[in-house]
Amino acid sequence: MKKKLLAAMLTLAMTASMGTMVYAEDAVDYDVENREYNDVTITLHTRWDEADTSGPLYKAIVEGFMEKYPGITVETIAIPTESEWLNSESVLMSDPASMPNVIVEYGGSRVAGYVEQNLVVNMDPYFEQYPEWPDRFNALGTSMVDFTNYGYEGTYGVPFTAYEVMLFYNEDILNENGIDPASLQSWDDLMAACETLKANGVQPFEMGEKDDYRFGHLHSALNYKTYGCDMAEKLGSREVLYDGEEQTAVYQMIIDAADKGYLGTNLLGIDDGQERSLFNTGKAAFLFMGTWFCAEDHSGLELFDNQKIHALRMPYVNEEYKYHDMGGGNEAYYAIDTGDADEVAASVLFLKYLTSEEVCNTFAAGYPAPMSVNVTTDAGNYLSQEAAAVIAETTDVRGDIENYDTATHMINTVRQALQGIAMGSSAEEVGQTIVDLIAEYE
């Protein structure tokens, strides 16, 4: 019985895959706009958060799309907590039958793994079909859809929102303590300011390292500010080692700041949400955060109503790399090749709709964060405009440094090891932990 079933399934699978192969050789229809869609259902796997400002905006996009193309139904899986979102994606991507049609991801080695298995739709032929489409994107998100570093030609996915990690400060607190924000150019300047604040009984940062991406981001940003953005590729190819001199120096910078109490009073006890709400209510002078912070709902907060929060470029360690920053695409959308031509076409069509001018403008107006797609809207708050001015001068950006490594586990491994700093690890121990785990997982 089982054998029969298996045989039947095998035959089915073979004919199905052969079907698509024949189809692929004949003529793939890249003109997704003028295709007939009858009752096609696509599934989106996202981290959208209904409770966030962006939540209703995303929802409106999906609804608008379904209204415009009645033959397509879009189902959304939205899991805002990072670990559960990731686990869900892993489970669904483990088998061709369960793969979603579009996933939201951050580029890097995880997506490269999917590209390697030919699971991600290459957008280039579609861009040829619609030459004006690729012009919609600016350079910010390129790194998320370009996998030439991994050895794959083509454009995989479309970037959507973008970010840059910045230093936000509370004007009132700095004034009271005689610190001129304009003087905060280098990391040393910042540390000196922290010393003054601490001496006056004011907490400089309240980082929420319970979410271990906080030190992860600090580590990435300090790398780019010290050694330039090239460090991402050097570290990724293991030309530079995680327990080498350069990296140990970066860990030490974080350790020095943490040991003096500059980074927080309860590093492992608060998460990034609490971190922001402490800063928003004047409990910390600085906030080191991505520009998505500008777009969050700050209604009813005095500091924002009075425009006392401002954005600064992340201070440099090495002046040469003043304009090198952590940032880039914040999220990108990848169409997954499920083998069903209708679904793939509908997914690409969704990406096209998502990045179209009107949709992006509406989105950016409601959620004033930088975009990887060109938008023409002057809506947005004062803070997002300040951030935009900083971004405009940036010359080079990279995302999470661990993501340039080919091993998928690196982002977790490195972030976890950095979390050790909050638990008293030395710089050597951090490096050693990472290297040991790399060896263990080889």
Added chain:
Amino acid sequence: MFFKSKVYRKSLLKSLLFVLPGVILTVVFVIYPVINTFWLSLNKWNGIGGAPVTWVGLENYIKTLTSEKFWNSMLNALYFTIGGFVVLMPIAFGLALLVTSKMRGTKFFKAAYLMPVMLGTTAVGLMWTFLLNADYGVLAQFLKFIGKPEWIINWLATPTVNIWCVVLVNEWMYAGYNMLIFAAGIVAIPDEVHDAALLDGCTGLKKIIYITVPLCKNMFMVFSVLCITGCLKAFDIVWAMTNGGPMDSSATPAILLYTQGFQYKLMGRSGAISIILLVLGLVLSIFLNQVIFKQEDM
């Protein structure tokens, strides 16, 4: 003879029909996944559908058994077990003595103690995470109130302390449930035994030690089996409170197999941990069952 065999066959067929639905469900959702996991544990796979699955033999087992993270997680499972025997068992037994005693209001107390088990792990975990917050949590505020703010540490983020916090919350949740197990044993002690003990002048603590505890031996055995097998698999309450962190310090083996598989994408490694856990659990429960049956024979 023929007649008997026909009846026999009919009866056999009937019994088959009775167990079949359960067997099918178990085979499809439990046994098949385990076999699949066992297969993966001998291979290397990054968890992506279509990606190559490479045979590596016992490598995953060797690397797991020599990995510090794995042994740390086993240590945490051991803490769970120790907590079960040192904290949960005495409390549950004490509560059982209380609710079976002649004091007034035992009905209310029994109902009260049993209540936490009804609340659901996610809700309980979330609630205690708030209560144990070092900034605004109840414990922190209490320590500030009694003038010992220096005692406030980040309970859920300090290795060893965090796993014990989770263990204690677990005991909070299950004390009432285990109380019922012991209460059942105490209630089953015949009245004559109590009377005889009273005549011999055996009361109070003495009576508990020499009469009640030995006569509840079976209940202690039941408790041991539930406790050990439960502790080995502990996941939900840990995940709800600490996600196993920071740095996997509060991870139990079940947490580790989950994160290694779905975050680190080391499916082979995750499979090896699963199989080790499964085998260990089977061995332990067979061993304990043997002990119980031996006890009953005696």
Added chain:
Amino acid sequence: MNKYIIKSGIKKGAQYFIAIFMAVVTFFPLIITFINSFKNNEQILLGMFSLPEVWNFSNYPDAIRIANALKSITNSLLVAVATLIVTIVIAMPAAYAIARKSFGYLKVVYILFMAGVMVPVHCTLVSVSKISSTLGSKNSYLFLVLIYTAFNLSQAIFLFSGYISGLDRGLDEAAKIDGCGDLKLLTVILLPICKPILATEAILVFIYGYSELIFSLILITDSTKYTVSRAMLNFTANYTTSYGPQFAFVIMSMIPMLIIYLILHEKVEAGMLAGAVKG
């Protein structure tokens, strides 16, 4: 004599003290959570002990509106009830056969069920997801209920077969002489006798089904079908920084369980006692 009275008085006092203390330990966290569910962020951050200065009743409507709390609670109740019914319907005949028939293969079947207790649930995720997508049963409560049942069968069959073994076989014989078949014997005679153990298992399965997270996370993707744990998880995500509604949701998720418990607690206790004796 006098001394004895004093001594027993102290003993009694100590007993009541401990009993009340433990009750306080049990209720205190709930009361604190309840109080804090009426505060706003600033008040919570000031410390959880104090009573709210302003009672912020809007936390409850907020949780209902943003996290769809009521819908998810209803969903969970539905799944939990379905799971407990299916579990009993499948486990009871199997337990009966195992306890009362002497075919050799049944021993193997029993061991198969028992081994299930030790399987770490999370190692089955990839396979279960695969089966679910092959059958096209994403977002299907039926599929979810079947999985929940599969993972509760070990315990149910263990408890039921243990209980039935402990029953007098004379009952069966008498029924058989009266012309009762196996099915009738099971449903008409044994089922009523097994009430206490059924109650136990029902409650245990109900608790499991109501609060299970991992499978519902993987298999239920339609937000209108979210179960309580899943919805709660979404609600405590990174970007949600107001705590009051989260407390409110925690309290709301507990209310159905508390109501069921208040109504049924004596049966639950009796059932759990029966289960424990046999187990």
